[in-house]
Amino acid sequence: EPEVTQTPSHQVTQMGQEVILRCVPISNHLYFYWYRQILGQKVEFLVSFYNNEISEKSEIFDDQFSVERPDGSNFTLKIRSTKLEDSAMYFCASSIRGPRSGANVLTFGAGSRLTVL
Amino acid sequence: AQSVTQPDIHITVSEGASLELRCNYSYGATPYLFWYVQSPGQGLQLLLKYFSGDTLVQGIKGFEAEFKRSQSSFNLRKPSVHWSDAAEYFCAVAPRGSNYQLIWGAGTKLIIKP
Numbered sequence: 001e002p003e004v005t006q007t008p009s010h011q012v013t014q015m016g017q018e019v020i021l022r023c024v025p026i027s028n029h030l031y032f033y034w035y036r037q038i039l040g041q042k043v044e045f046l047v048s049f050y051n052n053e054i055s056e057k058s059e060i061f062d063d064q065f066s067v068e069r070p071d072g073s074n075f076t077l078k079i080r081s082t083k084l085e086d087s088a089m090y091f092c093a094s095s096i097r098g099p100r101s102g103a104n105v106l107t108f109g110a111g112s113r114l115t116v117l
Numbered sequence: 118a119q120s121v122t123q124p125d126i127h128i129t130v131s132e133g134a135s136l137e138l139r140c141n142y143s144y145g146a147t148p149y150l151f152w153y154v155q156s157p158g159q160g161l162q163l164l165l166k167y168f169s170g171d172t173l174v175q176g177i178k179g180f181e182a183e184f185k186r187s188q189s190s191f192n193l194r195k196p197s198v199h200w201s202d203a204a205e206y207f208c209a210v211a212p213r214g215s216n217y218q219l220i221w222g223a224g225t226k227l228i229i230k231p
Contacts, residue, residue: 003160004160006160009158035219041223042121042221042222042223042224043161043207043209043219043221044221045218045219056218091160091161093161105163105166106163106219107160107163108153108160108161108162109160110158110159110160111160111161
């Protein structure tokens with residue numbers, strides 16, 4: 001069964017460092033998403049991406065965050081200068097259809113756990 | 118405000134027993150409804166979804182869920198749990214027409230007693 005893969009599974013970084021989380025969406029999917037889950041809290045939407053640009057983003061997704069599809073397979077989330085409160089599990093997801101095309105189902109990756117010290 | 122409530126943080130059931138995980142939502146109109154499961158080290162796997170039509174939906178791994186509009190609920194059920202069902206279960210809703218902006222419940226951790 002096709003799956004979304006994420007690397008690294010766990011990253012530990014110092015506050016202020018840049019972090020790049022990588023995702024390989026399902027190959028025929030066109031829409032990509034990042035979510036995060038701070039320990040003990042609910043999963044939160046960060047951003048959606050289609051056709052090489054951001055479709056929508058939440059208020060969490062501030063200027064410290066950016067996303068990119070650098071090639072035909074990877075979808076990355078960059079945090080420019082990490083803060084302690086960025087420690088969370090980050091989930092990538094992809095879908096074959098867009099959110100406004102009707103019933104849509106997202107496929108999630110296993111997550112990347114980021115720990116900021 | 119839109120919200121999803123899973124009132125049980127943990128549930129412990131014996132292997133072979135029946136299971137019901139509760140989910141209530143607060144939303145202006147009937148949203149799309151989802152149940153996801155997360156096993157250790159695994160991603161969020163979709164168990165089942167409700168978009169429209171029959172309010173009793175069947176999912177993978179023998180799970181089903183029933184949408185009750187009058188109660189704003191979408192409870193997940195399984196008649197007989199297996200030890201491999203031990204995981205965390207998340208209920209989520211999404212507004213029609215914007216169904217990536219999932220609103221998530223806090224999750225219910227299912228523990229299976231041998």
